Amino acid sequence: MSTSQSKAVPEPWKSFLGEIDDTISSPLRFDCLGGFVVTLLYGMTRTSADIDVFEVAPNSASQMVMQMAMQGGPLHHKYGLYLDKVTVAFVPENYESRLIEMFPGAFKRLRLMALDPYDLALSKLERNTQKDRDDVIYLARTIPFDLSILKERYENELRWQLGNPTREDLTLNLWMEVIREKRTLESF
Numbered sequence: 001m002s003t004s005q006s007k008a009v010p011e012p013w014k015s016f017l018g019e020i021d022d023t024i025s026s027p028l029r030f031d032c033l034g035g036f037v038v039t040l041l042y043g044m045t046r047t048s049a050d051i052d053v054f055e056v057a058p059n060s061a062s063q064m065v066m067q068m069a070m071q072g073g074p075l076h077h078k079y080g081l082y083l084d085k086v087t088v089a090f091v092p093e094n095y096e097s098r099l100i101e102m103f104p105g106a107f108k109r110l111r112l113m114a115l116d117p118y119d120l121a122l123s124k125l126e127r128n129t130q131k132d133r134d135d136v137i138y139l140a141r142t143i144p145f146d147l148s149i150l151k152e153r154y155e156n157e158l159r160w161q162l163g164n165p166t167r168e169d170l171t172l173n174l175w176m177e178v179i180r181e182k183r184t185l186e187s188f
Contacts, residue, residue: 013040016079020069023108025062029111031055031099033089037114038135041102042048050084054091054115054123091127092157095119107172113181117143118150120157121175128171134180140179147176 009017020028034052038044050071056062062085069075069083076082099113115123117139124132139145154172159165 005162007103009106010040012079012081014106016069016075016081017107019075019078019111020065021110021158023068024031024065024109025151026058026061027109027111028061029055029057029113030083031057031096031113031115032102033086033115033120035135036133037120038138041100041114042117042139044135044138044142049080050082051112052084052086052089054086054089056113057084077181089123090158090161091123092119092153093161094157102166109112118153121145121150122154125154125158125168125171125175126162133175136175137179143184145179151176174183 008014028049032051032055034050035044035046035048041046041047056065060133062073066083066085067073071082071084073082075078095115098115098116098119102112102114104111121136121139124136151172154168159168162168
């Protein structure tokens with residue numbers, strides 16, 4: 001698996017996140033998902049102007065940091081980047097035990113934690129836009145996915161959380177069918 005864990009934080013992200021790090025006085029963790037993770041950790045070539053943050057820990061720092069770095073906030077105006085606090089997203093139940101630190105040691109107090117590739121893919125299941133499907137296909141090729149892990153994690157840690165699990169069963173099965181087909185046709 002090729003990740004950017006050992007690479008330097010690219011600009012303008014380094015300066016944007018550095019300002020957040022300089023502002024906080026105690027350790028702060030962002031649990032990240034979305035395009036930021038797919039591009040900066042897993043190497044997909046596409047642009048992203050936001051960091052989708054699922055969890056900010058400790059939560060007490062969330063409001064101050066979000067006001068500074070949210071869309072329309074001072075850091076967004078300065079860098080064109082922003083934090084997006086994701087309030088409606090379903091992630092596998094035990095995701096925290098599998099978080100991957102992005103850019104360890106790059107900041108004094110700020111830690112960016114990313115969903116592992118299977119959890120990241122499953123976080124996109126309910127929304128299922130074309131961009132989400134493209135991300136999942138990319139991850140399946142890059143990691144490469146063991147489809148039995150994807151399905152098991154879905155069934156054991158995510159399905160029970162979903163509002164329409166029958167629909168998401170179909171979506172997951174279609175994703176897995178496309179991945180199998182692409183593996184056969186493209187040898188990925």
